[in-house]
Amino acid sequence: MFSRIFKYLPFFSDAEVPYTVAARPDTGLYNAKLGIWLFLASEVMLFGGLFSAYIFLRIGAEPGYWPSGLLNVPVGTANTAVLIASSVTVVLAWAALKMRQLAKYKFYMAITILCGVFFLAVKLSYEWPAKFNHFGVFVRQSAASKYDEFLGNKHLSETGQAPRWEISGHLLDAPKGSPYADQAHHNAEHFAHETHRHDAVTEADDDYVIQLDPVNADPDSKENDRPHFLPRPLSSKLAVIKAADVESASTFAPRHSTYFATYFLITGLHGLHVLGGILVFLYLWLPIKGGTKLYQSNPEHLANRVEIAGLFWHFVDLVWIFVFPIFYLL
Amino acid sequence: MATTASSTSGSHVAGTPHDAHHDAHHGGHDDHHHHELDFIQKWVFSTDHKVIGCQYAFCGLAFLFLGFLMMLVMRWQLANPGIPVPVVGNFLRGAFGPVVMTDAGALTASGYNVFGAMHGTIMVFFGIVPLAVAGFGNIVVPLQVGAPDMCYPKLNMASFWCFFTSGVLMMGSFFVPGSAAKSGWTAYPPLSGIADLPVDSSVWLNGQTVWLLAMVFNITGSLLGSINFISTIIQLRAPGLTWMRLPFFVWAQFVTAFLLVLAFPPLEAASFMQLTDRVFGTSFFMPTGLVVGQALGQSWSGGGSPILWQHLFWFLAHPEVYVLILPAIGIVAEVVANNTRKPLYGYKAMVYAIFLLGFLSFIVWAHHMYMTGMGAKVAAFFQITTIMISVPSVILLTALLLSLWGGSIRFNSPMLFATAFLPMFGIGGLTGIPLAFNAVDLFLHDTYYVIGHFHYVVAPGTIFGLFAGVYYWYPKITGRKLSEFLGRIHFWGSLITINGIFFPMFIQGMAGVHRRWYDGGVTYEQLAGPVLHWNKFMTVSAGLLALFQLPFIWNFFTSIWFGEKVGRNPWNSTTIEWDTPTPPPHGNFDKPVEVFRGPYEYSVPGAAADFIPQTQRP
Numbered sequence: 001m002f003s004r005i006f007k008y009l010p011f012f013s014d015a016e017v018p019y020t021v022a023a024r025p026d027t028g029l030y031n032a033k034l035g036i037w038l039f040l041a042s043e044v045m046l047f048g049g050l051f052s053a054y055i056f057l058r059i060g061a062e063p064g065y066w067p068s069g070l071l072n073v074p075v076g077t078a079n080t081a082v083l084i085a086s087s088v089t090v091v092l093a094w095a096a097l098k099m100r101q102l103a104k105y106k107f108y109m110a111i112t113i114l115c116g117v118f119f120l121a122v123k124l125s126y127e128w129p130a131k132f133n134h135f136g137v138f139v140r141q142s143a144a145s146k147y148d149e150f151l152g153n154k155h156l157s158e159t160g161q162a163p164r165w166e167i168s169g170h171l172l173d174a175p176k177g178s179p180y181a182d183q184a185h186h187n188a189e190h191f192a193h194e195t196h197r198h199d200a201v202t203e204a205d206d207d208y209v210i211q212l213d214p215v216n217a218d219p220d221s222k223e224n225d226r227p228h229f230l231p232r233p234l235s236s237k238l239a240v241i242k243a244a245d246v247e248s249a250s251t252f253a254p255r256h257s258t259y260f261a262t263y264f265l266i267t268g269l270h271g272l273h274v275l276g277g278i279l280v281f282l283y284l285w286l287p288i289k290g291g292t293k294l295y296q297s298n299p300e301h302l303a304n305r306v307e308i309a310g311l312f313w314h315f316v317d318l319v320w321i322f323v324f325p326i327f328y329l330l
Numbered sequence: 331m332a333t334t335a336s337s338t339s340g341s342h343v344a345g346t347p348h349d350a351h352h353d354a355h356h357g358g359h360d361d362h363h364h365h366e367l368d369f370i371q372k373w374v375f376s377t378d379h380k381v382i383g384c385q386y387a388f389c390g391l392a393f394l395f396l397g398f399l400m401m402l403v404m405r406w407q408l409a410n411p412g413i414p415v416p417v418v419g420n421f422l423r424g425a426f427g428p429v430v431m432t433d434a435g436a437l438t439a440s441g442y443n444v445f446g447a448m449h450g451t452i453m454v455f456f457g458i459v460p461l462a463v464a465g466f467g468n469i470v471v472p473l474q475v476g477a478p479d480m481c482y483p484k485l486n487m488a489s490f491w492c493f494f495t496s497g498v499l500m501m502g503s504f505f506v507p508g509s510a511a512k513s514g515w516t517a518y519p520p521l522s523g524i525a526d527l528p529v530d531s532s533v534w535l536n537g538q539t540v541w542l543l544a545m546v547f548n549i550t551g552s553l554l555g556s557i558n559f560i561s562t563i564i565q566l567r568a569p570g571l572t573w574m575r576l577p578f579f580v581w582a583q584f585v586t587a588f589l590l591v592l593a594f595p596p597l598e599a600a601s602f603m604q605l606t607d608r609v610f611g612t613s614f615f616m617p618t619g620l621v622v623g624q625a626l627g628q629s630w631s632g633g634g635s636p637i638l639w640q641h642l643f644w645f646l647a648h649p650e651v652y653v654l655i656l657p658a659i660g661i662v663a664e665v666v667a668n669n670t671r672k673p674l675y676g677y678k679a680m681v682y683a684i685f686l687l688g689f690l691s692f693i694v695w696a697h698h699m700y701m702t703g704m705g706a707k708v709a710a711f712f713q714i715t716t717i718m719i720s721v722p723s724v725i726l727l728t729a730l731l732l733s734l735w736g737g738s739i740r741f742n743s744p745m746l747f748a749t750a751f752l753p754m755f756g757i758g759g760l761t762g763i764p765l766a767f768n769a770v771d772l773f774l775h776d777t778y779y780v781i782g783h784f785h786y787v788v789a790p791g792t793i794f795g796l797f798a799g800v801y802y803w804y805p806k807i808t809g810r811k812l813s814e815f816l817g818r819i820h821f822w823g824s825l826i827t828i829n830g831i832f833f834p835m836f837i838q839g840m841a842g843v844h845r846r847w848y849d850g851g852v853t854y855e856q857l858a859g860p861v862l863h864w865n866k867f868m869t870v871s872a873g874l875l876a877l878f879q880l881p882f883i884w885n886f887f888t889s890i891w892f893g894e895k896v897g898r899n900p901w902n903s904t905t906i907e908w909d910t911p912t913p914p915p916h917g918n919f920d921k922p923v924e925v926f927r928g929p930y931e932y933s934v935p936g937a938a939a940d941f942i943p944q945t946q947r948p
Contacts, residue, residue: 029564035481038591039553041592053638056635057635138631265602
């Protein structure tokens, strides 16, 4: 039946499409180069949508509900530098191919790949996991005065600053039935081992006990009015918060707040793009048919592939250059 | 067993032994590209733009029919609240389960919401866009620009399979616990954020979550396809085919593809956000202080904004409206020029208008959101841009109307549908103008008036345009014409009954009938008494409309074998797609293509025939 519908049409192999390697004279582009720019346009709109959501949610946030200074700025800075460096090396790799220097290409491409892997490794092994072992409790505004020694709202209102409703640090004891009980138990053992103190676990079943971040440990200090470039260790001071006074409590996971939701979604999606870039670079670097073996038959084709993969990589880099200030610095 | 390697992709393809049956069919041309492939490689995982286009078009038509059948069940419920659906009630109960249908075979309130949400989703994202953009676009655009295939054949296949996956997911969602999505095709939070949660402790396996996953696949497929269209049009135009020699259909697809590339990603972002809201408990769209019932198994940090979803959604979904209509306008332009045997009136004006339309469509989205309490200044801005966008729309419609003037019109089936498109789209467009105004919209918002308005645009508008396209290009694809007689029954029956469905909606809407009423509750008679009887009329019309599709379905399948055989150019058309063998072989053209003239050189004074093909040397 089907052969009647289209007698001659279908073949799995592609038809001979022109301008796959050489540029079309009147547009000056080979096909893939136009395609990658269009793809990047859609990517701009994708991340644009997410960044718009960030702006929308941040502007709409009630005072005191948009955390800041919770990310590790030196680590973020280092990762930024690594990513920018990789954008340079990928151009050098492309230029080497254009000059038909395969060894040099391989060298620069290897550095690019290593930079990408380093970036992802830092994210996966350190930055993201650390968030999941950090805990924050938003105190009900009606109960906030009870905890002013940790919130410092008197000091903040006197100096004309936004109020603070969150008490954060390491969770040492959680109310009965809390999904964070195991984590609290683990942290409490660690705390007891380090400090030889055994006051971290309370008798009551409805307490959160938190080993405080420096900000909450000394909220009235002028030191804590501004963010710090270098991260500071946890204080040994503890806060005990009644569950009834708590509005929401969570690790610094996506569900913690719209801040961390946006942070994880944008950095997560960016991380996936980095991973995608690494895989493509690996494909172009390995001695396989689509990779450096292509150099033997059609070096210009390989150079084109590196060029469009590089354009994508620059875009991924550019996204990070927006991510870094808005999440780490602002 | 012969093994061949394709010349451009470098991928190895195992060929099957030659079979005599195939060779018998493979007489005339195109023997230089002779690969033998098995059924799967030919018909399922094909990279040929025509096969992919047909896959898309066939799925699109099937989804359109499915979405229409859902609406028939809903219309039955509206006309006969709580009464079991005749004939198929038991079957539906068995197929969709107790959430959707009662034991007696009547539609439940939940079922009404499910069908409503899925009708909208299926019609827009799985019916019209795949048929109009991906189906016709894939089949016709490369042929009309004189290209051997789409610019990226493999991406093209990936696009279809993303779409197919999303279709399977979307249809599969009927069978997850709690049935399919119930929050409308707009999926407004916070309703959509809590709908179906918690169901059997699974945050993944429930209607709304699967809806979101399906949308992510659908959007990805659309993006791949639209990038392909733009590249094909820019890079693969035949020599001599300058921009102003492009057929108008190509322009329509070009602008449409840009709308898809730029407008869809924000919805993809929004879908990710709603997905994490549902699955990981984030609060992108969940406001502070949201309390829903008491048995809610999930708590949110709050701080999110339901309005944010509306912005991201309508930033896509308003351009999406033009994605639905522009390809149909393109088809109608082709058919009108061909059957009036005259050039389009104001071709250049139409091209500029469609670009203006595309641009303006990005800055009107919040006219869907007048009810959200936006400030007067913001409302005024969107009111003004919305009125502005009617200017290019009217230019397009007027140019098409004026194209009819002075022509000796051939009223064949494609032309009948194309001609009917003009007043139908006109009604749809003009009834939209009151809705553009904030003050009027506050009254008409969410009434049947709105439903009537946009259905006039997309049902007797776009879908008639698409039918025109099916009748027009069917001979090119199959080598045989559809029956004119059955086409006329299909056309006149559809035209009359479809107006019987949608025109009363304006009457009901202005009387205040709300679009989401399942049975109106105890005060139904008091609220809508004087216009309720229209429901029966509309339901009968809808049933008749379904019957009038049967000649089309019969015609569509039997004409493959029994239709009138045609040659290369049965409609005496000027554009390049008719300058290929019928049906076009792999690689499309049997000679190098070079273009010497504009797209619509019909009835040129002094010419031998009343049409001069674009490829004819001067």
